[in-house]
Amino acid sequence: MQNSIQYWVIVPAAGVGKRMGQQCPKQYLQLGQYTILEHTLRRLLKFPLFTKIIVALADDDPYAEQLSIFDEPNIIKVVGGKERADSVLAGLNKLQTQASENDWVLVHDVVRPCIRHSDLQQLITTLSDHPVGGILGVPVVDTIKRTSEQGVIKQTVDRHLLWRAFTPQMFRFQLLFDSLQQALASDAKDITDEASAIEHAGFQPLMVEGAEDNIKITRPADLALAAFYLQQQGIPCE
Numbered sequence: 001m002q003n004s005i006q007y008w009v010i011v012p013a014a015g016v017g018k019r020m021g022q023q024c025p026k027q028y029l030q031l032g033q034y035t036i037l038e039h040t041l042r043r044l045l046k047f048p049l050f051t052k053i054i055v056a057l058a059d060d061d062p063y064a065e066q067l068s069i070f071d072e073p074n075i076i077k078v079v080g081g082k083e084r085a086d087s088v089l090a091g092l093n094k095l096q097t098q099a100s101e102n103d104w105v106l107v108h109d110v111v112r113p114c115i116r117h118s119d120l121q122q123l124i125t126t127l128s129d130h131p132v133g134g135i136l137g138v139p140v141v142d143t144i145k146r147t148s149e150q151g152v153i154k155q156t157v158d159r160h161l162l163w164r165a166f167t168p169q170m171f172r173f174q175l176l177f178d179s180l181q182q183a184l185a186s187d188a189k190d191i192t193d194e195a196s197a198i199e200h201a202g203f204q205p206l207m208v209e210g211a212e213d214n215i216k217i218t219r220p221a222d223l224a225l226a227a228f229y230l231q232q233q234g235i236p237c238e
């Protein structure tokens, strides 16, 4: 009997959070009762389809060992890398002995704690028969400008069909593994998400519109916004 397709999750969580400017990496900042990392992992653990969640941590991360969530049997830790793509590749390397080539891998930033189960289901359902895979995102609604290094506006970018790429980004294991390895080996610039590695390999992922509140906590102002969104979703964050 053909083995059923499995859904694996890789959570890049090895960043230092320079743009947040805090004493600890931003994923360990507290939002109410839990750290941002715990909010995200708790949400992913509760989604019934996921087989295992591979979390890529910095090799000198002193925080994770203090969190009981890492005692969860469905969470596996790996050591991340210098860039986000290296951390994702570390997760894929861990999956080599467990994932089948056509299993789905969803890569989700640990600093996107507001991810909705409805968006996870929408992504999985929409892509179930898709030949490449795809990502969650939202359309750009502001006018977009390109400037010089000095902030002088040089161009108004046509925002028609422009999207903000979010995560999860969902691709079949072998395609993602091969594409990411090839992109990194070719020293491709700006592989800032999985889709760019897939595009670099010549494939065309699908954009799946998701919820606006699935923000990436990056700069100080994002903390209050994430707390508001979690509160709106019924997660107290006073």
Ligand SMILES: Nc1ccn([C@@H]2O[C@H](COP(=O)(O)OP(=O)(O)OP(=O)(O)O)[C@@H](O)[C@H]2O)c(=O)n1
Residues within 6 Å of the ligand: 011, 012, 013, 014, 015, 016, 017, 018, 019, 020, 026, 027, 056, 080, 081, 082, 083, 084, 085, 087, 088, 109, 110, 111, 216, 217, 218
């Ligand atoms: N070497 C890295 C760099 C980033 N990430 C993860 O990739 C996600 C998105 O990256 P970003 O928001 O840029 O996080 P940081 O790199 O920590 O932020 P900064 O660029 O401000 O330092 C985060 O969950 C981060 O932990 C990672 O796993 N490994």
Ligand SMILES: C[C@](O)(CO)[C@H](O)COP(=O)(O)O
Residues within 6 Å of the ligand: 084, 109, 164, 165, 166, 167, 192, 193, 194, 216
């Ligand atoms: C993957 C991502 O969140 C999609 O928007 C984004 O590319 C991460 O970029 P960062 O610079 O590593 O935060």
